[in-house]
Amino acid sequence: MSLTAHIPSHRKPRRRASKVALRAGVAGGVLSTIAVAGAAGPATAEPVTETIEMPTLTPTITAGLAASFAQSAEATQRVALGLELRAEEDAAAVKAARTAVKAHSEAEREAKAKKKAEEAAKADRAEAEATAERASRSSARTTLTPLSASSGSPSGSGSGSGSGSGAPTYSAPSKATGSAASVVAFVRAHVGDAYVMGSTGPNAWDCSGLVQAAYRQIGIDLPRVSGAQSTAGTQVSLSNLQPGDILYWGGAGSAYHTAIYVGGGQFVGAQNPSSGVVLRSLDYDRPSGAVRVL
Template sequence: MSPNVLIPIASHRKPRRPSASSRALRAGVTGGFFTLAVTGATVPADAAEKPVSETREMPTITTALATSAARSADTAERVAFDYERQGLQDSAVSKAAESADKRKAEAVEAAKAEAAKKAAAVKKAKAAAQAKAEGIKKADGNRKAKEAVQTRASRSSERTTLAAPSTGTSAPTSAGSSATGSSATLVAFLKAQLGKAYVLGSSGPSSYDCSSLTQAAFNQIGVDLPRVSQAQSTSGTQVGLDSLQVGDILYWGSAGSAYHVGVYIGDGKFIGAQNPSTGVVERPLSYDQPTGAVRVL
């Protein structure tokens, strides 16, 4: 056993009372700089200082910590900027898509309007062509109907030989059976046209209808006649069929509405453009008895 004995010596130091002072530590990052604020109550002057062993060390504020805090702020700001930029991009894309859809719709409507316009023009052209065709068809039908009437009248006369009426009409006198002067010129022209074709509406010289032949014949002697048979039947003085003279105009039908004319050439005969089947011919009065006559010479 050791000769030295350790005897504990009681400490006469009074236990330290808890410090009345209180401290608060506030730290933060402002504008990338770390700030520290310490607040506390006033410590009495006679207060004993705590030994180092009872003092806690405060964490050291280093440059790395401040830099980290600044980077966090920059990151947050950058993220916010990225969100805002993405929102602007999405809005621009949406507006561009809406504008493209609008232009496409307008182009479709314009194409439809143009197609409708072309269809209306085609329809109008077809209607005009149809109306023109109907007009031509109608005119051709009227012409054929008139030719048919004249042909039937001519054929009816050919089938029936008409005798001279017992009263009111007799054979022309001998005084009207010879042609002299202008009458002879008229008859000579008419005989020169014998055998030429009958064509409705034609005015010579290779073909005639009934009224154009009489008009052309009288033009040879300076007499101007109307073009159509209705007007020619009232152009001169009405004469009876029993007192005809060379050059008198014979008509069939009523005066003013005659449908056929010819020229008396004497000896009970006349020359006329009868119909498409006979052309210009010379016939006796009995071949087709006229209704009346007018004298223009």
């Protein structure tokens, strides 16, 4: 026996190959079993048998739901009708506003056109009167007969006349009496008033309107227009005028202007828009003739 046989070896004893193989086979079998079981899944799991119960629709519930649906539909329809009505009202209001604006614009245009036409007509009348007045001054007129040296001093003279001036003098009396005085006073009181075609007072006149008003205030109604006034009385000579006589320019029956003789070789008449009612000498615009009403 060796001297070292009783001393244990410090190395681990070797395992036998058979034991190692056995242990490896057992481990492999266990792992294979686990793998197969996992792959198969819960083959033995119990099926789900639990159910959910739905509520039973009774006639009462069904009727309530139907009523709710009907009310909701009716409310929706009312809202839709209301919106439709409001849209129609808004459209009508817009249309009415546009119509009103258009009517207002048309009314303004018509008013402007009417005013323009009136102004044009007024200007035409004024121009016609001015033309007639210029024509009357340039046409031949009846010459007033002057007094002779033996007739004594004249009772009146034309504008700018005086003693020894050589201007014509007139035999007509210079003072009015009775109704003639009222006619003269009336027209003299309106000297300075405006001339407006077609006006008969109280502060604006045309020529025949002033003559008619002067006689009307003493109770005599004369025709309204100059042509008729020029034949409303007895024709008198311009050399024999009396205060209150009606003077006219143009032909008797077709005169275009009239005035009142106030004495002293002067007359008062509504001349034209630029002059108004004026006091003038007969020499300023000699008349064509005269008629006596009083």
